[in-house]
Amino acid sequence: QFRIGLYRVEKGIRESMSLVHKDKLMPKDIVNSKPITAAIKEFFTSGALSQFMDQDNPLSEVTHKRRISALGPGGLSRDRAGFEVRDV
Numbered sequence: 001q002f003r004i005g006l007y008r009v010e011k012g013i014r015e016s017m018s019l020v021h022k023d024k025l026m027p028k029d030i031v032n033s034k035p036i037t038a039a040i041k042e043f044f045t046s047g048a049l050s051q052f053m054d055q056d057n058p059l060s061e062v063t064h065k066r067r068i069s070a071l072g073p074g075g076l077s078r079d080r081a082g083f084e085v086r087d088v
Contacts, residue, residue: 001043009032
């Protein structure tokens with residue numbers, strides 16, 4: 001995701017360099033960090049492991065952490081999980 005953000009920044013710099021005269025270029029005028037920020041924010045908010053913590057009580061917190069780590073990328077899927085895995 002960070003690479004995608006850097007690519008968008010590079011694309012924006014190339015576009016702004018083609019529009020502005022070379023003798024009047026300043027780095028602050030051509031570099032925009034918003035694409036990197038947006039890519040990082042998208043990664044942390046849309047991932048399978050990005051969830052709000054269930055902190056009602058200590059048992060629900062432990063269950064939530066266990067469920068996230070087991071169902072994350074490369075882990076179990078809901079239809080393949082047996083009774084042993086589902087048991088707290």
